[in-house]
Amino acid sequence: MAVLRRATTLVERLAGPRTTQRLLLAMARGTPFWPEGALIGARLCAKKNWFSTSIAIGSLGLKRRPMAPELRLVVADSCLADGQPALALEHAQALIGADPDGFDGYHIASESLLLLGRAPESIALLEQGLQRCADSKQGGRSRHVQRHLQAYARRSWCPLYDLWTQSVLAEACPELEPAKPLVTPLRWRPQAIQYWSQGRPPADVAAYTERWNRVLDSLGLDPVDVFDRSAARSWMASHCPAFLVSFDSAPHYAAESDVFRLAYASVADCLWLDSDLLPAESAAAVLKKALGEDASLLFLKRKVPYLQSSVFMARRGCPFFAAMARSLQGFDYASPEFAGVSRLHLIHDLSFGPARYADTLVQLCEQHQPVQACHHQLPWLQQMQFPQFSLSFFSGPLLVAGGGHRLAYKTTASHWKVWARQQEGA
Known part of the structure; x- marks a missing residue:
C-alpha cells in the first residue's frame, strides 16, 4: 500500500x-x-x-x-x-x-x-x-x-x-415548513464577532461578513466586530488573561480562533460566526427566535448527533461555556505530551475544537440531572432543559449556508486542514 x-x-x-x-x-x-x-x-x-x-x-x-x-x-x-x-x-x-x-x-x-x-x-x-x-x-x-x-x-x-x-x-415534514416566528422582543443583544489573524480579511471573506451584517441590521444588532491577532490578544489580556498561554502557543490561525471565541464567550454575550459561512435565508428568523430565549444557542449538526463550533450564541454566565472555559484554562498546545500527536487531532479533538463542545455537553448532562428535551419550537429551535438553566439548539441549514469552498484561502495553508495535512506529509 x-x-x-x-x-x-x-x-x-x-x-x-x-x-x-x-x-x-x-x-x-x-x-x-x-x-x-x-x-x-x-x-x-x-x-x-x-x-x-x-x-x-x-x-x-x-x-x-x-x-x-x-x-x-x-x-x-x-x-x-x-x-x-x-x-x-x-x-x-x-x-x-x-x-x-x-x-x-x-x-x-x-x-x-x-x-x-x-x-x-x-x-x-x-x-x-x-x-x-x-x-x-x-x-x-x-x-x-x-x-x-x-x-x-x-x-x-x-x-x-x-x-x-x-x-x-x-x-422532512411538510407541515413543519418554516413560517415566520411570532414577533417577540429580544431578551438580549450579543455582539457578533469574527477572527482573522493576519489583519484585514480578503475581499471574498469580507463579502461574507457583509452578508451577515445585513442580517444583524435587520434585527437591530451591531455589525460584526472582526478581530485580528493583535486586537484579540489585547482583548484577552484585559478581560481573561488565563487564556493567553493557549492563544500564544496555538499552532495555527484556526487554533488561535478557537481560543479567542471561547475566551470571549466565557465573559460576554456574543454571537460567534466563522468567516467561511453565509447566512441561510431563514437566518434572521432563527436568530430572532433564539434571542427571545434567555439561553445560549448551539449548532446541532445535520448528519450526525454532534455539535459544531462554527456558529454559536453565548449568554454571559452560561454554565456550558463556563464549564468549557474551566476545563481549558492554561491549556498549552506546545506541551511535550502533544509532540507526537497529529495537528488535526490536536486542534479538533484535544483542545478547543468541536469535540470539546460535545464533551462538555455530555458532562453537563451527567452533572445536572434530570435533563429534558423540548421540541415545541421546531423547526426553529429545540432546547435541553436542565434543573436551573436551558440551552437552545438549531439545525445547521436553517441558520447557515455553505459556500466556504469558493473562498480562495481554502486551498492554501491559511486553511487549517490544508496546513495540518502538509505538516503530516513533511
Missing part, C-alpha cells in the same frame, strides 16, 4: 491526476490475480477525492469478490461523496447483507435515505442498526459512526440523540 501510494503521488506530479487515475484503473483491470488490488486502488482514489474512479475500480473488484465488505464500504462511501445516494444505498444494503453485525452499512444507508428525502425510513434503519450493533465490538470505522453509537448509548440521560432525530424528521 505504501509503495503504491508513493508511486501514485509521483505519477500525479509528473503526469497529472487524469493520467494517474487511468493508470490505476488499468492496473485494476490487468491484475485479476491480485485480490487486494482493487481495494488498495479504490482507497487511494477515495483519499484523493477521485470518487468516480474509486467507484469504477471498486465495482470491478466487486464483480470478482461480491462479498468483500471492506471494498463494498469504500464503494458505498465514494458513491455518497460523489453525490449518488441511490447507488450508495444499493451498496450499503449489500454491505448490511455481507456484514450484518457492523454498523457501517446501516450508517451509509441511513445517510443515503436522508439525502433521498426519505427521513422516516432513514431514522428507522439507523435505529435498527444501532439496536443490533450496540453491543457489537465492531462499532465502525469513522467518526460519524462512533458519534451515532455514543449518542444512542447515552440517550436515556443525554437527549442529544433525541434532538437530532427530531430535527431530521422536522426538516
Whole structure:
C-alpha cells in the first residue's frame, strides 16, 4: 500500500491526476490475480477525492469478490461523496447483507435515505442498526459512526440523540415548513464577532461578513466586530488573561480562533460566526427566535448527533461555556505530551475544537440531572432543559449556508486542514 501510494503521488506530479487515475484503473483491470488490488486502488482514489474512479475500480473488484465488505464500504462511501445516494444505498444494503453485525452499512444507508428525502425510513434503519450493533465490538470505522453509537448509548440521560432525530424528521415534514416566528422582543443583544489573524480579511471573506451584517441590521444588532491577532490578544489580556498561554502557543490561525471565541464567550454575550459561512435565508428568523430565549444557542449538526463550533450564541454566565472555559484554562498546545500527536487531532479533538463542545455537553448532562428535551419550537429551535438553566439548539441549514469552498484561502495553508495535512506529509 505504501509503495503504491508513493508511486501514485509521483505519477500525479509528473503526469497529472487524469493520467494517474487511468493508470490505476488499468492496473485494476490487468491484475485479476491480485485480490487486494482493487481495494488498495479504490482507497487511494477515495483519499484523493477521485470518487468516480474509486467507484469504477471498486465495482470491478466487486464483480470478482461480491462479498468483500471492506471494498463494498469504500464503494458505498465514494458513491455518497460523489453525490449518488441511490447507488450508495444499493451498496450499503449489500454491505448490511455481507456484514450484518457492523454498523457501517446501516450508517451509509441511513445517510443515503436522508439525502433521498426519505427521513422516516432513514431514522428507522439507523435505529435498527444501532439496536443490533450496540453491543457489537465492531462499532465502525469513522467518526460519524462512533458519534451515532455514543449518542444512542447515552440517550436515556443525554437527549442529544433525541434532538437530532427530531430535527431530521422536522426538516422532512411538510407541515413543519418554516413560517415566520411570532414577533417577540429580544431578551438580549450579543455582539457578533469574527477572527482573522493576519489583519484585514480578503475581499471574498469580507463579502461574507457583509452578508451577515445585513442580517444583524435587520434585527437591530451591531455589525460584526472582526478581530485580528493583535486586537484579540489585547482583548484577552484585559478581560481573561488565563487564556493567553493557549492563544500564544496555538499552532495555527484556526487554533488561535478557537481560543479567542471561547475566551470571549466565557465573559460576554456574543454571537460567534466563522468567516467561511453565509447566512441561510431563514437566518434572521432563527436568530430572532433564539434571542427571545434567555439561553445560549448551539449548532446541532445535520448528519450526525454532534455539535459544531462554527456558529454559536453565548449568554454571559452560561454554565456550558463556563464549564468549557474551566476545563481549558492554561491549556498549552506546545506541551511535550502533544509532540507526537497529529495537528488535526490536536486542534479538533484535544483542545478547543468541536469535540470539546460535545464533551462538555455530555458532562453537563451527567452533572445536572434530570435533563429534558423540548421540541415545541421546531423547526426553529429545540432546547435541553436542565434543573436551573436551558440551552437552545438549531439545525445547521436553517441558520447557515455553505459556500466556504469558493473562498480562495481554502486551498492554501491559511486553511487549517490544508496546513495540518502538509505538516503530516513533511
